[in-house]
Amino acid sequence: MRSLLVIHSHADPASEQADIIPSWQIEPEHLLESNGYLPLPCRDESEFKQLIHNADAAVLNIPVGTISMWSNRLEQTRAIPLLWWCSAISAQSSTEACEADATVDGILLPTMVAHELNWALHFSAKRFFERQHWQSERKQLTARLEERKWIDMAKGILGEVNGIPEAAAYDLLRKKAMNERKRIVDVAIAIVKAHQMLKA
Template sequence: MRAIVVIENRSDLPSDSGDGSRPSASAAAVLLRGGYQVTAAATCEQALPLLSSADACVLAVPISVYSDWRVSISSHRALPTLWWCSERTANVLPAAYPGVITTDGILSPGMSPAELEWSLQLALGQFQTRRQWVKEREQLLTRLEERKWIERAKGILSSTRNIPEAEAYDLLRKQAMNERKRIADVAASIVNAYQLLHK
């Protein structure tokens, strides 16, 4: 993971405190020193074209707006998204933050190149795991929905033909093979036709 887009919207960041403390290094500067190819953007419009060639995205924005930025980025392209945690971006204490934060990792100004590399590699693994979970969840929801159609169709066939449900399932399976369709599609057709006839 070498090419990183850093989004730092200065209008979202609080102004320096004026207490004489040195401002922390920017995310882009720290990543550049770590040997990464960094492109920076201040707005979503600037960032979107840069995402196509990026390996990851670092959001140097206050945690209070992080989720909004992450949704905008992920709707364009799925890639590991990390939060840049600094005094300026950690504008809300964790206990006071009401939302759920989904991030693949956290980076901070004081990280060494080795720490950056480890954090980015762990973020990549987290991102891949999360994507796999989303894919498996979608597959399970699809199977569950298909199972509902099949169960309804079995019930309809069982009651209208006065046969046991096991026989109704065999009838569904045979019809699906004859029509070269999936059993769930045949079941949905039966349920829809039955509901149309009995309205």
């Protein structure tokens, strides 16, 4: 992980109080650059769409409440590890702000030294790949449950129409799928939809 897209929010209170806190504590670019990483600063939508394809991860320098919006936006464009920049101002947020439904793989702090930053990025990448794997498994499981629902409905229809038990209805469904060289779920969907149209 070398190139990091740094997303800044216009609404970040840290940017409004730059005269109170030294700039090196506000901007993540300083920490990243001084430790050999290539920060890619981004302040608007057009920059984000151009830079995301060159980034290995994204650092969100934004209020906690907007993390969810940005994580969804990033996920739709390109899935990469997401880290939240906990600035001195953000760290003073109430604990209620932390209850936001926000997906991040790690947190970076302005006070981190080189080895802490490296470990944070390493574990964030690991967490990201675990999250991606879990999401993929969840999608597959959801798809299988949906397919099972259609197949069960089709078995019920075939059993009722032909006056046969469920096991025989499943065999009939499977044979029809093999004869038509289609997936069993596609045949099941067609049967259920045809039956619904006839009953309408």
